[in-house]
Amino acid sequence: MTDRTMIRIDAVSKFYGIYKALDAVSLTIGEGEFFSLLGPSGCGKTTLLRSIAGFETPTSGEIHIDGVPSVMLPPNRRPTNMVFQSYAIFPHLDVAENVAYGLKRLRLSREDEARRVGDALEQVRLAGLGKRQAHELSGGQRQRVALARALVMRPKVLLLDEPLSALDKKLREEMQVELRQLQKAVGITFILVTHDQYEALALSDRIAVMFGGKIAQVATPKEIYQHPRTRKVADFLGGMNFLSGRILGEQAGTVSVDAARFGAVNLGKPPGFTAADGRVTLGIRPERLRLLWDDERAPHELSGRLENRAYFGEVTHLSVGVEGLEAPLSMVETNSYGADDLPIGAEIRLAYDPDAFVLLAEDPPVSRV
Amino acid sequence: MTATALAAETSPDRPGRRAWRRSEEARGLAMISPTFLYALALLLLPVLVVVTYSFWTQDYLEIDRTFTLENYRQALSEPIYRDLFLRSLWISLAVSVATVVFSYPVAWFISFHGGVHRNLWLFLVTIPCWTSYLLRVMSWKVILGYGGVLNTGLINLGVIDAPLTSLLYNSNAVVITLVHSWAAFAILPIYVSLQKIDRSLIEAARDLGDSRLRAFLRITLPLSLPGVISAFLIVMIPTVGDYVTPRLVGGKDGMMIANAIQAQFGKAANWPLGAALSVTTMVLVSLSAAAVVLALRFALGRMK
Amino acid sequence: MSFLTQRLRFLPWLPAYMAVYFLFLYLPILLLPVFSFNDAATTTFPLTGFTTKWYASLAGNTAMLEAARNSLVVGVCVALLSTVLGICAARAITRYRFRGQKAAAGLIMSPLFLPEIIVAVSLLMIVLAIGLELSLITVILGQTVFCVPYAMSVLVSGFEGFDRSLEEASYDLGETAFGTFRRVTLPVVAPAIVSSLLVTFTISLDEFILAFFLAGTSPTLPLYIWGQLRFPAKLPAVLALGTIMIVLSIVMLTLAETLRRRAERRTRMASAPPQEA
Known part of the structure; x- marks a missing residue:
């Protein structure tokens, strides 16, 4: 090339x-x-x-x-x-x-x-x-x-x-x-x-x-x-958890956002970013959330309840209800540790990386005529 | 965006563009125009000429071009023409009903049970229709005649003692011959519409508790209606104007309107009357065909 | 018939019905050859003996040979003319979308839905109104109107399976519009074209009414036969002629059907790639 x-x-x-x-x-x-x-x-x-x-x-x-x-x-x-x-x-x-x-x-x-x-x-x-x-x-x-x-x-x-x-x-x-x-x-x-x-x-x-x-x-x-x-781009390219957040402050290239239960996160500002009323949409891919087993600890963690589970062979898709979030979180776990056997309703903890969040712009309205 | 703003936006900043877009349409028109013009000149125009003539009068060797409805009065009121019209319509109706009814099981058989040999079956069905029309009619004359195949056969079998004279030279002979002539024209459209039926619809009807017969009546038959209707039209409309069959096997009582039309253009040399008879034939057959189609739709609508 | 009885154990009457129906269809066709080889001048059973004299009598019959020559000329011209016109119309209908398409196609196909005598009468009137002499040319013009719908049905079904991207692929590989027509379009649809030629020739060969009104003094074969039907003594010779025509028709139609099927298989297989086994 x-x-x-x-x-x-x-x-x-x-x-x-x-x-x-x-x-x-x-x-x-x-x-x-x-x-x-x-x-x-x-x-x-x-x-x-x-x-x-x-x-x-x-x-x-x-x-x-x-x-x-x-x-x-x-x-x-x-x-x-x-x-x-x-x-x-x-x-x-x-x-x-x-x-x-x-x-x-x-x-x-x-x-x-x-x-x-x-x-x-x-x-x-x-x-x-x-x-x-x-x-x-x-x-x-x-x-x-x-x-x-x-x-x-x-x-x-x-x-x-x-x-x-x-x-x-x-x-x-x-x-x-x-x-x-x-x-x-x-x-x-x-x-x-x-x-x-x-x-x-x-x-x-x-x-x-x-x-x-x-x-x-x-x-x-x-x-x-x-x-x-x-x-829309995020959605088309694969699974994504969408959350709404509130802007806490803006710096040169970054914004800090209150991401509800995930706490305050600092995010890179996409080009042309504006947030008129201070509300923004954030996204985090399912595979960036990780299940914590037993006594395992992570710097950033969250607890919730397993609402649903779908088995896909090499991986299991989990749907986790977290208090204070509008929609349950999707996550993907490999089946090496037994995620496919977790009972529905189980209390679980999950780890996340604050850097994994992306700030998403509103899609422009589509008009074909 | 308003239409004018759009026109402004799509209008050519390069001259070829709009022309190109239009040319798709233009090329289609150019492509069909030789055939279309041919049909216009040798089909539509002649039919219009016939319609025009029907309003004129034959005055010995001259044509009187003043507008008159006299020909139509004659065509509709003189008993000889009235009888011919009624008989022609009756025969064409009988022929089309019989052809469709007798052909439907054949089309159904080929479509549902023809297996891999479907095309062969269809081919076998169409072959007789492609062989000379004149010879086929003549062959029926040989079969139905006084000393014909059917009579000799029946006598030899001991069914009858003397030859039947009721076989040839009447309307029945015309109907039998025409049913034979038009068989394939009825089978093909019905077959095509049966082929289009998704077989799982019939399975669904059976699954929901219908017997074979009920599934046929409620699913197969209504869905093949378009084929039945076009079979009906493609048989009924042309047969009303058949000339050869009534001349050869119809006798005096089997004459049809086409024989009268031909006479006006031949011996009688009254073109305007012949034209009026032709136009009346077209109108009458269209009306009766429309009536039958509506009746069929209605009847099947009730069945569901 | 064993495969039939197996398939149709629920409908035992259907094979019997099919047999009766086919007897009805084929009886008149099969009688012609039977009597054409019969020694008697009447067409009644029982047969009296085998002869080929009726066929032999045809050879020296100049009026018949003249009519046959006329039919051949008319048939070839009608086949060519109606197939060319059919190609134009079939291509316009399968390849392009334009306003008035349905109406134009409807007019072209309308002879299928008209009493033939009306087409014949109206053509006669316009031909004489223009002042044309009735001749084989007027027969050709008239039969072409009648044959174009048949040509079109054959050709449309041949063109429909034609994948438009074949032509695009050809342009894409550097070929011009004319070159694409010559190297891709024509070879792919060739069987449909030949099939259309054969079908229209067969129709023209057997066509009676239009020829009856438009032929003037030069008879075609069906007109010759019509003239002979008045004389019962000539019937066996006509049957012999009829047998030859039927055999000819069947051969041509078999050829047309084989070609049409080959074309169909070819385009179908090319456009629907099979799944990897």
């Missing part, structure tokens, strides 16, 4: 009639970066990807691909290639012919073409399957053909539209690892559209979370998981 910009999106909007599919989206994506567009269905992530590919023309705004203004370029004249959600394997061609499809226009010598097709198939571990017909392929193999067909064109950017959503869980996890290795190997920019937060976290260098046609936050997986900027 270099610091060179590969894609620059400036204030791109897309209207369908009066419906705003994209609302003034701006974004830069670097050369060699694995970038994910993450959000619920209808958030505009696919429209943005298809605008980069050239299948949608934005209503306003500009997209530079490797420095070239590209909004008006048709898809066949852009240095991008796409892996379609349905894979779009040409049914009348075999695997090798599918992969060679785009090369035909380059008028390579027969040997060059065959070599590039062979290399591409090798790269996606399909060597030797060139003569297979499209309908003889499994779901995973189709996906590899789609990848090879795009990569053989040596694009500057590879676009992936929910490429793993049609696969079952186990195969999906295998393909995630492979996709990441493939991106490292070819070293070009990958842009992945997904609604699966774990996929985005596991694969990406950076993630853009989108809601309602707007980008809510762009950051590295760790940053976006640990320091979500708004309540």
Whole structure:
């Protein structure tokens, strides 16, 4: 990964009639970066990807691909290639012919073409399957053909539209690892559209979370998981305990907040933070709360009553009622110590780290028209 | 955001954009226009010409172009045409009811019990319909005739002593022949609507205590109604204007309105009257088809 | 039939009903060849003896051969014209959304829901009103109106399984609009197109009413047969001709059906990836 910009999106909007599919989206994506567009269905992530590919023309705004203004370029004249959600394997061609499809226009010598097709198939571990017909392929193999067909064109950017959503869980996890290795190997920019937060976290260098046609936050997986900027981002990326707090005082970069039963905590101020009436929303991830057994002591602890318990194999999700809090706290315990055997109604103590709290901004109101 | 503000925002800062958005629609229109114009010129326009002619009068070799309802008066009041209309409507109704009733079990069988051979069954059902219409009608003549297959067969079996004359050259012969001709046209739409029924709905009805028959009457039949209705229409409307069958197997008592229409364009050479007869046929068959569809809907509505 | 009896032990009458129904459907079709090989000039049982003389008599029948040639010309032209028009309309309907789409499709499909004699009469009137001579050309124009709905049904079902992202993938890989049509769209829908050609040719070959009104002095095969039906002595020869036409129709339809199914399998398999075993 270099610091060179590969894609620059400036204030791109897309209207369908009066419906705003994209609302003034701006974004830069670097050369060699694995970038994910993450959000619920209808958030505009696919429209943005298809605008980069050239299948949608934005209503306003500009997209530079490797420095070239590209909004008006048709898809066949852009240095991008796409892996379609349905894979779009040409049914009348075999695997090798599918992969060679785009090369035909380059008028390579027969040997060059065959070599590039062979290399591409090798790269996606399909060597030797060139003569297979499209309908003889499994779901995973189709996906590899789609990848090879795009990569053989040596694009500057590879676009992936929910490429793993049609696969079952186990195969999906295998393909995630492979996709990441493939991106490292070819070293070009990958842009992945997904609604699966774990996929985005596991694969990406950076993630853009989108809601309602707007980008809510762009950051590295760790940053976006640990320091979500708004309540919706926090919620979309995983479980989160929300509490309301009261501002005690503000310093240069931090605020101190009265977090009800958790006492006073000092928190980093997110950019653009304002709290008009002194009330704020705080969040703490379930796994940042820890069960205390027997005589174990922690510098910051709280007691409550076990209200509910759900067994998930390697972990158990606990729901703990604490006096003075509006909602029970969720927490996740590994099953090494017997959290799965705790009786409902048991009095328990839990430890927390005051630094684990995040201050969440209010989400901007969503209007698509 | 108001409409004008939006228009201002979406209006082109680059000229191609609005045009591109419109072009999706424009390309669709351009694509369909050859076919559409062809149908317009050779279907809609001719039908309008027929309607226009029906208000004119034939004056020997000339056409008198003053507006008149005289042709319609003739078409509706002269006993010969009235009888032909009534018989044509009656025959087309009988044919469509019989075709739908006899075809439904076949469509049901193929859809529910056709297994992997469904397509083969459908193909076998459609084959007779694709073979020459004229020859099929002629074949019925051979079957139903005085010395025909049915009569000789029945005599040889000892069922009858002398050949039956009631088989050929009457309305019954027309109905039998037409039911045969239109079988596949009824089976296919019913089959399609049966295929669309989620099988778990029937299982749910059985689970909730319905017998096989009740589940069929309360679930399968109402849900296949769209197919029954289109089967009905696709059989009834064309058969009302059938020409060949009444000419070949109908005899004097089996003549239908199409034979009279043809006569006006042939020997009688009275085009305006022929046009009025055609228009009246279309109107009458549409009305009776609508009535039957409403009756079907009503009847099934009561059944639930 | 054992698989049927097993499946239908609750409905024992249904296989019997199906058998009777199929007898009803096929009896008239099967009688034609039977009598066409019968030695007698009348179409009554019992059969008198095997002969191929009725077929032999066709070979030297110039009027029949002329009618056959006319039918062939008309059939080929109608098949081409209605399939081309059907392709345009089917593509417009499956690929684009536009205002008036339903109305346009309704008009194009309406011959299916019209008494054929009315289509024939109205075409006759407009052809004569314009001052065109009745000829094979007017038959072609008229039969095309009637065949387009059939072409369209075949083609729409062929185009519907066509995944739009196939074309997008082609553009994405650098191909132009024309190249995409030639290299992706056409090959994928080719079986549907051939199937439409065969179906419309078959319909045209058997079509009577439109030809009856619009042919003028050049008869097609059904018109020739119609003319022969008046003479009982000529019936066996007509039956022989009919048998040949039926065999031809069945061969073409079997071909059309095989192609249609292959196309369907192809597009279905390509668009729905199977789960990994």
